[in-house]
Amino acid sequence: MPVPINWRPGQRTLALLVAFLLGAPGQLLSGPSWNGKKCAVVLTYDDALEVHLDRVVPLLDSLGLRATFYIPCGFSDFQKRLHDWRWVARKGHELGNHTMFHPCEGGRAGREWVRPEYDLASYSLGRFADEVAAANAFLEAVDGRKTRTFAYPCGDTLAGGVSVGGVVRRHFLAARGTAARIETLDSVDLYHIGVYLVNGQTGEELVRAVREATGKGGLLVFVFHGVGGGHSINVSAEAHRQLLSYLASQQKEIWIAPLVEVAHFVRERRGMAAGPVAR
Ligand SMILES: [Zn+2]
Numbered sequence: 001m002p003v004p005i006n007w008r009p010g011q012r013t014l015a016l017l018v019a020f021l022l023g024a025p026g027q028l029l030s031g032p033s034w035n036g037k038k039c040a041v042v043l044t045y046d047d048a049l050e051v052h053l054d055r056v057v058p059l060l061d062s063l064g065l066r067a068t069f070y071i072p073c074g075f076s077d078f079q080k081r082l083h084d085w086r087w088v089a090r091k092g093h094e095l096g097n098h099t100m101f102h103p104c105e106g107g108r109a110g111r112e113w114v115r116p117e118y119d120l121a122s123y124s125l126g127r128f129a130d131e132v133a134a135a136n137a138f139l140e141a142v143d144g145r146k147t148r149t150f151a152y153p154c155g156d157t158l159a160g161g162v163s164v165g166g167v168v169r170r171h172f173l174a175a176r177g178t179a180a181r182i183e184t185l186d187s188v189d190l191y192h193i194g195v196y197l198v199n200g201q202t203g204e205e206l207v208r209a210v211r212e213a214t215g216k217g218g219l220l221v222f223v224f225h226g227v228g229g230g231h232s233i234n235v236s237a238e239a240h241r242q243l244l245s246y247l248a249s250q251q252k253e254i255w256i257a258p259l260v261e262v263a264h265f266v267r268e269r270r271g272m273a274a275g276p277v278a279r
Pocket residue numbers: 046047098102153154
């Protein structure tokens with residue numbers, strides 16, 4: 001139970017001054033946390049779906065928002081519209097690495113669709129590393145960029161039972177993970193960034209998540225697949241539009257940027273190298 005203290009005026013002023021000085025370094029560091037804004041929101045879209053080109057990018061562009069698109073470079077949907085994806089990059093969106101063939105661990109419930117030749121459980125680490133490097137070269141041929149972020153296909157982090165962490169750290173500024181959480185600037189693990197998986201939510205629910213992130217001063221990373229169709233993991237076009245319209249109206253308080261830019265910002269704040277070691 002707190003003990004009531006009878007401050008004399010001078011003591012109280014001194015105590016307040018000490019409290020201010022002790023608290024000041026933290027306050028100055030955390031200041032306006034995210035690039036001068038209260039919080040950060042990253043919109044990510046997975047698997048190079050055609051609906052991203054036909055529906056999502058035009059909406060983002062009309063609202064002045066930029067996002068990250070995680071591309072499995074071996075997918076035919078991506079390869080048949082390379083010219084369009086090049087334009088997406090030119091408009092300031094990030095083309096993130098999502099490997100060549102989207103290998104995931106098969107052999108368990110819900111993973112019946114994993115083809116044996118792309119079962120991550122039967123990959124070697126070297127094969128995974130080669131695939132990631134090939135996808136980086138492919139993406140560089142499309143967008144001309146040398147730094148980008150990664151998203152683990154299916155969130156899996158083991159190739160043949162061996163952690164892919166070292167490979168991912170060598171090649172990328174950051175990687176999107178799968179844990180459901182709002183990150184803080186101080187605690188975010190750049191190689192397992194928490195997410196909000198979008199699947200069937202209403203526009204109100206998506207906006208509520210943004211409000212929560214704003215209240216906490218955190219980083220919120222949305223993961224989209226289908227938008228108004230195009231994938232079994234899906235959100236209605238209306239809910240998606242409602243979220244984006246809200247974000248566009250809140251840009252004074254909310255920093256909305258591709259993940260690569262947020263990763264650069266966090267690394268700079270921590271005094272980390274500006275880029276990964278390997279190409
Ligand atoms: Zn994927």
